[in-house]
Amino acid sequence: AIQLTQSPSSLSASVGDRVTITCRAGQGISSALAWYQQKPGKAPKLLIYDVSTLETGVPSRFSGSGSGTDFTLTISSLQPEDFATYYCQQFDDYPLTFGGGTKVEIE
């Protein structure tokens, strides 16, 4: 299975900060990477797929980049509703796998 390693596992930030989360794949996964946001007690929500394509309705302050094995989720100006846990997911190969998650907390 393709391992996805996210860093950091948690971070503290303030409203308005620029936040960057990294996802590293154990092998090249082309552009088959997605990002999800999960708030406490809720199901994950798809934010970005194919590395950088925003799902419909997702604010433009979210962006994704990367290729091969290294990928990044950036929130350009953190908003109160963005405090959550973020997961990356690869769909290049079977089985589908997720990163361990990055919890974004209020500083």
Place this chain on the structure above:
Amino acid sequence: QLQLQESGPGLVKPSETLSLTCTVSGASISSSSYYWGWIRQPPGKGLEWIGTVSYRGSTYLNPSLKSRVTISTDTSKNQFSLKLHSVTAADTAVYYCARLPTGKQLWLTTLDLWGQGTLVTVSS
């Protein structure tokens, strides 16, 4: 509006079978544009893909669970189901059903719509 809703027992005894159903409303599970899947999340932990089923009933299962998992569809009821056999405490988790849009590599794709999840506890 498309919705997915998990249902089933919230408590299962060790060694027994966990059975969950996902009811899809607002769209047909027989559409060739989508696959349907199950994911779980142990309390306080990350996400684990369990398996995916096509509208024709073909299944793709996580190798780590394959020997214990059955996923099936009931198109007449617009539902798909999960059975996990011989459960232990390690199977305690929130179980989610989700929709997977057919991708460039068919079932290797994202999960674009999720149910709210249901907590299943394995305990005697």
